[in-house]
Amino acid sequence: MALKIGLDIDGVIADSFPVFREELNKYYGKDIIKIDDCDISKVYNVDWADLDSFFDQNVEYLFSAPKVMDGALETINHWLKAGHEIIIVTARKKGLEEKITMEWLHKNNVPYNEVVFAGGASKTFAVKEHLIDVFVDDFISNALEIAALNIAVLLLDAPYNQGKLPEGVVRCYSWEDIKNQIEKRFSS
Ligand SMILES: [Mg+2]
Structure with a gap:
């Protein structure tokens, strides 16, 4: 069965948070060792207006410096070879x-069929429009919204997404795990 697989970028394809944390620590003169809340304003105890200006000022570095997550390239290439489609849906603008x-994406040889820039809007629109079968994200809020559409969601484990998950959302601990989960759920 050919699947349409939806993938988030930050915290899923891109290992963005270590880069964000390092730059935020410099900017705010702090020494945070773990971003354990998906609301970064709470982690740094600053307001979002200020964080937005930090991201705007540093966007070039923040979005170009992260490494690709371990195992992501191998898995995405494996899926494409198997005939699946890769739709990247990011909250970036x-x-x-x-x-x-x-x-x-090009510099890091990340292959895809399409990239959707949702900006501040919910990802559910793109998920429905592209008839995505399974979505991989790292934010519980996105996972909840997508799972509510009865679409399978895999949540890549991170310090900021701990806690009990609702039905339909499966926690994964690595890209290998993501690959195995999709194989297990959709093989027939
Ligand atoms: Mg993310």
Whole structure:
């Protein structure tokens, strides 16, 4: 069965949070060792207006410096070879963020069929429009919204997404795990 697999970028394809944390620590003069809340403003005890300006000022570096997550390239290439489609759906914005993101994908040889820049909007629109069968994200809020559409969701484990998961959302601990889960759920 050919699947449409939806993938998030930050915290899923890209190991973004270590880069964000390092730059945020410099910017705020802090020594945070773990981002354990998906609301970064709480972790740094600052407001979002200030964080937005930090991201705007540093977007070029923040979105080009992260490494690809271990195992992501191998798995995505494996899926494409198996005939699945890869739809990347990110909360990053169109325009400058889109440009930096596309360069990052190419530079890192990340293959895909399509990339959707949802910006601040919910990812559910893109998930429905592209008839995605299974989505991989790292934010519980996204996982909940997508699972509510009766679409399988895999949540890549991170310090900021701990806690009990609702039905339909499966926690994965690595890209190998993600690959195995999809094989297990959809093989027939
Ligand atoms: Mg993410």
